[in-house]
Amino acid sequence: MSDQQKTRKDFPLLQRRINGKPLIYFDNAATSQKPQKVIDAVSGFYQNHNANIHRGIHTLAEEATDIYENVRNQVAKYINANSPEEVIFVRNTTEALNLVAYSFGRPSVLKKDEIVTTIMEHHSNFLPWRELALENGAALKAIDIDNGGRLMIKTGENKNEDTKNKKGRIFNHGTKIIALTQASNVLGTVNPIKEILSSVPPYTLNAGSSPRTQSRGYPLVVVDGAQAVPHLRVNVRELGCDFYAFSGHKMFAPMGAGVLWGRREILELMPPFLFGGGMIKNVSLAGAEYAEVPAKFEAGTPSVADVAGLGAAIEYLEEIGYEEIANCELSNCELLLGELQKIPEVTIYGPKTTKDRVATISFNVRDIHPHDVAQFLNDNYGIAVRAGQHCAGPLHERLGIPASVRASLAFYNTEGEIRVFLTAIKDLIRVFK
Amino acid sequence: MNLYSLTIMDHYHHPRNVGKLDGATHKADEVNTSCGDKTRFGLRVENDKLKEIKHETRGCLVAIVSASVLSEKIIGKSTKEIKEMKAEDLMALIGMELTTSRIRCAMLPLLAIQKALKGGG
Ligand SMILES: Cc1ncc(COP(=O)(O)O)c(C=O)c1O
Numbered sequence: 053m054s055d056q057q058k059t060r061k062d063f064p065l066l067q068r069r070i071n072g073k074p075l076i077y078f079d080n081a082a083t084s085q086k087p088q089k090v091i092d093a094v095s096g097f098y099q100n101h102n103a104n105i106h107r108g109i110h111t112l113a114e115e116a117t118d119i120y121e122n123v124r125n126q127v128a129k130y131i132n133a134n135s136p137e138e139v140i141f142v143r144n145t146t147e148a149l150n151l152v153a154y155s156f157g158r159p160s161v162l163k164k165d166e167i168v169t170t171i172m173e174h175h176s177n178f179l180p181w182r183e184l185a186l187e188n189g190a191a192l193k194a195i196d197i198d199n200g201g202r203l204m205i206k207t208g209e210n211k212n213e214d215t216k217n218k219k220g221r222i223f224n225h226g227t228k229i230i231a232l233t234q235a236s237n238v239l240g241t242v243n244p245i246k247e248i249l250s251s252v253p254p255y256t257l258n259a260g261s262s263p264r265t266q267s268r269g270y271p272l273v274v275v276d277g278a279q280a281v282p283h284l285r286v287n288v289r290e291l292g293c294d295f296y297a298f299s300g301h302k303m304f305a306p307m308g309a310g311v312l313w314g315r316r317e318i319l320e321l322m323p324p325f326l327f328g329g330g331m332i333k334n335v336s337l338a339g340a341e342y343a344e345v346p347a348k349f350e351a352g353t354p355s356v357a358d359v360a361g362l363g364a365a366i367e368y369l370e371e372i373g374y375e376e377i378a379n380c381e382l383s384n385c386e387l388l389l390g391e392l393q394k395i396p397e398v399t400i401y402g403p404k405t406t407k408d409r410v411a412t413i414s415f416n417v418r419d420i421h422p423h424d425v426a427q428f429l430n431d432n433y434g435i436a437v438r439a440g441q442h443c444a445g446p447l448h449e450r451l452g453i454p455a456s457v458r459a460s461l462a463f464y465n466t467e468g469e470i471r472v473f474l475t476a477i478k479d480l481i482r483v484f485k
Numbered sequence: 486m487n488l489y490s491l492t493i494m495d496h497y498h499h500p501r502n503v504g505k506l507d508g509a510t511h512k513a514d515e516v517n518t519s520c521g522d523k524t525r526f527g528l529r530v531e532n533d534k535l536k537e538i539k540h541e542t543r544g545c546l547v548a549i550v551s552a553s554v555l556s557e558k559i560i561g562k563s564t565k566e567i568k569e570m571k572a573e574d575l576m577a578l579i580g581m582e583l584t585t586s587r588i589r590c591a592m593l594p595l596l597a598i599q600k601a602l603k604g605g606g
Contacts, residue, residue, distance in 0.1 A: 421545035423520060423590065431488060440520060454521045483489050484497075484546075 056380060059372065060464050062087040073434030076469045081237050081279060081412045081460030082438055083301045086361075093364035094306055097357040104353055106330060120356050123363035124346070130366050131296065132287040133313055140312040140319070140346045141354055145278040146176040148297035148312035149231070151349060152274050153180035155322040157229060160272075163189035165228045168271070170195040170203055170243075171450050172236045175443040177276040177297075181231055194446065195222060195232070201239040201402035203232075205248050221251050227271040234280035234291075238444045238458065239402030240385075240412035242280065249273055249292040255318065272318070278302055282462070283381060283410045285374045288313050300358065305365035308358035312349070319345045326351040372463065380463040384470050385411035388459070391474050397481050401451055411461035414442070417477065420484050422455045428483070433476040488546070488581060497546050502556035506539035513601035517593050519586075522548050526597045533564050542594065547587050552594035554579045564602050570595060 060066050063085045068075045077085060097119065103112035105120050121136070128136040142148045157180075161167065167181045171194045185192040196204050205222060223230060230252065235242045253270045277286060277298040288296045295314045301307040324331055324342055328351040333341040342348050369377075386406050392398045397418040403409050417425055422439035429435035438458045441448045448455065459473065487493070506512075506527030514525045522544030529537040538560065542552040558578050559567055572588055575595050583591055 421520075421522075423545040423547070423587070427488070427546075427587065483494070 055376075056464065056466060060466075062089065062368075063464060064088060064091070066464060070434035070436070071431055073432075076433065076435040076465075076472060078459040078461060078465065078469075078473065079436045079438050080282070080462040080465075081302070081442075081458065083307065084282060084304050084462055085464070086304055086306065087365075087368050089368050090305055090361045090364045094357045094361045097360045102357075105356055106347075116356055119360050119363075120354070123359045123366075126363050126366055127311055127313075130370075131311075131313055132289050134289065134316060137345050138313055138316050138319065140314065140349045141359055142297075142310045142312050142349075143308055143355065144299040144301070144310040145174075145276060145297045148295075148310055149177050149274065149276065150180050151312055151325045152295050152297075152314070153184050155325045155349075156272065156318070157181070157184045158188070159323070161185070161188045161190045161228045164191070165226045166191040166193055166224060167229045167231065168193050168195065168223055168227055169231045170233065171197055172201075172203070172239060172241065172444065172447050173231070173233055174237050174276065174278065175445065176278075177231050177233055177274075178446060181229065190228070197239075197241075197447075197450065200404070201236070201241050202408075203241070203243055203248070205244075222248065223252060223271050229274060230271045231274040231276070233276040233278075234286075235277075235283070235410050235412075236402070236444075236447075237279045237412065237460075238414045238442050238447055238456070240409045240414075240460075241403055242284070242408040242410060244408065245275060245291050245293065252292070254292075255294050255315075279410060279412065283374075283377060294318055300362040300365060303365055304368060306358040306361035308355040309362045311362075316345060319349070324348050324351065328352050330354075377463040380465075381411040381461050382406045382409075384461055384465055384467060385409065385413070387467065388413060388461075388470050388473070391470075392477070395477060395481070398477065401453075401456060411465075412458065413460070414456040414458045416453065416456055417480060418484075420480070422457045424484070425457045425480060428480045429473075429476050432479070433472060435473055435476055493546075493550050493581070496550040496553040500542065500549050500553035502539050502553070503541060504539045505541070506537060509539075511601040511604070513597050513604055515593055515597035515600060517544070517548070517589060519589065520545070522590065522593055524548065524552055524594050524597045526552075526594065526601050528598065528601050530564055530602075535560055535562055535564065535567060538598075540594065540597075544593065545590055547581065547583065547590035548593050550581070551575065551579050551591040555594050555598065559598070568599055568602050570599070 065085045101115045103116040105117040124136045124139050127139045133139055167185050169181055182192055198204050234245055255270055255272045273293040274295040275293040277296050281298040282303040297312050300309040331343050331348050331351040333343050398415050400415045426437050426439035429437055440455050442458055509527035510530045511528040516523050524542040526540045538556045540552050542549050
């Protein structure tokens with residue numbers, strides 16, 4: 053048995069059949085499947101340790117708290133944070149990005165300031181900034197892409213005057229926030245975050261002040277890591293950003309646990325986002341004093357079982373190793389890109405080679421509606437792909453298409469599955485002729 | 486009926502009653518916000534019965550086939566009958582077996598027709 057066949061056995065759901073055919077799961081960018089180890093961690097928590105955390109001295113409460121805090125340590129090491137206090141547990145990427153937009157953005161972005169984002173953002177790294185800009189009277193600018201699906205960031209290359217200034221930098225004097233994704237959930241492009249950010253000096257703080265008084269300085273950088281973490285080793289300190297957000301459920305962990313990493317100095321000066329239990333030092337009628345980070349940002353009972361599952365998923369990923377993951381995914385990606393390009397009816401959006409890419413491929417087949425493509429693949433071949441705009445309206449508008457079909461691979465997808473997929477596309481073209 | 490049967494593919498490639506209806510007594514547009522599919526219907530009603538129908542539909546196979554089949558099968562029905570049609574009636578009429586999200590695609594033309602009848606000219 054090959055290594056890959058062995059890893060496939062770790063995922064109970066991959067054994068399912070759909071319409072009598074073995075499931076071919078190519079919708080990993082939406083959410084990944086879960087290995088038994090993760091499922092066991094979740095059910096194990098409920099079977100053996102279930103208690104609320106940080107609020108009891110009985111054995112179970114201590115165990116639950118330890119499980120939760122150990123995963124925080126694990127995540128901190130995994131992404132190379134300075135300390136576990138920089139890791140805030142949230143539900144998902146969306147919540148993490150909203151937290152930054154509300155807590156940092158609301159008080160610090162002023163009238164006539166600007167927020168720079170990109171045309172390839174997922175709505176969850178676009179709408180919070182759009183709303184913030186509207187509310188505070190700031191401008192929202194989007195870095196464009198070239199025809200190959202890559203951000204236009206080099207001096208002179210960016211024709212969009214909006215997002216470059218005379219020095220060819222992507223930010224201006226009044227830029228308060230730069231929010232961009234590390235990997236596109238539609239194009240598969242991996243953005244050169246380090247290179248982009250090398251022109252952005254570190255965000256500087258006026259010690260002891262609040263975001264409101266952090267007026268003119270260099271912009272704060274927020275990176276959406278939702279589509280990067282499942283495929284690449286991420287080192288937040290090396291990237292040069294101030295915040296990094298990701299969802300557990302796209303990296304083999306349960307739905308319900310996500311992470312916001314932030315530089316501690318910045319987190320400390322931000323006000324809480326949600327108020328309630330678990331985030332206070334003391335409260336009386338006269339006033340309240342809030343807890344330190346990370347508790348300050350974790351109001352209410354968290355999803356402890358899902359966090360336990362996240363810990364198991366990280367362990368699982370470390371066992372497999374990112375090198376092995378990239379090998380599997382990129383060789384299949386290369387095959388898929390190459391073969392799809394041989395079919396004249398297929399248009400691929402995004403990079404045509406595997407350089408700086410994850411194995412997420414969006415395409416259209418002639419003028420066949422993406423819903424019809426997805427339905428046909430499902431009904432006749434048991435293939436799960438996504439059809440629509442994939443929460444990237446501005447990007448689809450930029451590409452000039454109403455929607456697309458997306459096949460997104462994980463390391464457990466096989467070459468055999470790619471071959472079936474290619475046969476299915478050719479069959480689709482025949483039937484819809 | 487199989488989604489890709491000859492009859493269905495025939496409606497998909499050659500949808501019936503396509504175009505603008507001159508002298509329509511009722512008109513309406515409808516959009517499926519989840520995928521952007523669009524349809525526009527023009528109807529001519531006489532003595533409370535549907536006499537003529539034309540549509541322009543831009544969408545997926547299910548929406549196009551539903552519009553085409555509906556445009557053939559509801560001619561001669563009373564406006565009351567058409568206004569009372571439900572998803573189940575439509576499914577029986579077009580003979581497709583659909584899952585929840587695709588039922589919405591099939592409903593688009595019916596919603597447009599009902600909107601036209603309710604809204605008047
Ligand atoms: C790039 C990107 N950002 C953000 C999200 C939002 O993730 P979630 O729905 O887990 O909050 C997604 C996933 O859909 C994504 O692909």
